[in-house]
Amino acid sequence: MNQVYFRFYAELNDFLPTERRNFGFVHTLDKNPSVKDSIEALGVPHTEIDLILVNGESVDFAYLLQDGSRISVYPVFEAIDITPLLRVRPQPLREICFILDVHLGKLANYLRLFGFDTWYRNDYEDAELAQISSSEKRILLTRDMGLLKRSLVTYGYFLRETNPKRQLREILRRFDLFRLISPFRRCINCNGSVHSVDKADIREQVQADTLQYYERFSRCDDCGKIYWQGSHYKKMQAFVEEVME
Structure with a gap:
């Protein structure tokens, strides 16, 4: 059995048990899994991550962990441009658009009200949500961590809030959307113009x-x-x- 040392930063600690938050900790591996599989086994969806450093070097999700590796895992950087270091995902989306799971109908209405391209149906299956998110390059919003861990999902976000109005503010802050608000230009009913x-x-x-x-x-x-x-x-x-x- 191999052992590695993990340290998660900022809001990624939301997904960890209390005793592992904001501290480095030892994690035991079975063989040499990918860093993505190890991170998600600890409860952190890969869609929340922007940068992984293994022994100080930026790596992608497929990197295979070795005994004694030190892994630092970071969320999205909002104030610092770290583009030259990124290995875990493609270039940022040119346009922000969303797809929401079946439990977020009220939030879908609010996002459309504020002018954001938002797909929502109350009968989407998880596989459909992941496929559409991938093919249409839509950010998948959900409170289902299992959905975000699907390999097809590249862009996604786990909502911390449960109240739809607070969820709206959370999304506007998280993706820095206040300057892009353009109310009343989308249909709340169907997302059309x-x-x-x-x-x-x-x-x-x-x-x-x-x-x-x-x-x-x-x-x-x-x-x-x-x-x-x-x-x-x-x-x-x-x-x-x-x-x-």
Whole structure:
């Protein structure tokens, strides 16, 4: 049996038992597994990791651990550009877009409200989520660590919060999205793009009293849902302003 020395940094400690948080510890190996398999066996999803150093050298997930290795594991660096050191994943995504598991419907609505491309269905199977995340280069958001450990998933994040509003703020902070907020440009219903539409063009789709009291309307390009600035819009606008502040 081989022994190695692990040290996890910052929020990666969220996944470890209390006695292993913020300390180096010895871990016993069976043969010479990959560093990815060893890390996930300890409970940390590979999608949370940006940098792995083994004996001071940056390695990829396939690196095979040897007896006596010292492994330092780091989360995403938000304030420091470590691109020249990265070995564990491809280049950063050009555009931020998401796919959410079946338990995050409310969060999906909030992300769409704030203008972010967000795929969600309440009947996705885990295998579908992993496949879509991989093929469409979408960040998979979930509270299911087993889902994030699937080999197909390159971009993913484990939500610490359980309340949808706090989850929204967590995502905006984690991926530094405040400057990209563009509310009311996506359909909350289906994620399609929403554009202004002439009042005359939707006369047959909206009740007469709504047409009488409102002048500005928008319509989803995909599902055809009609939006106008009624009392519900004002509540959503207040919520957007509160979060942005």
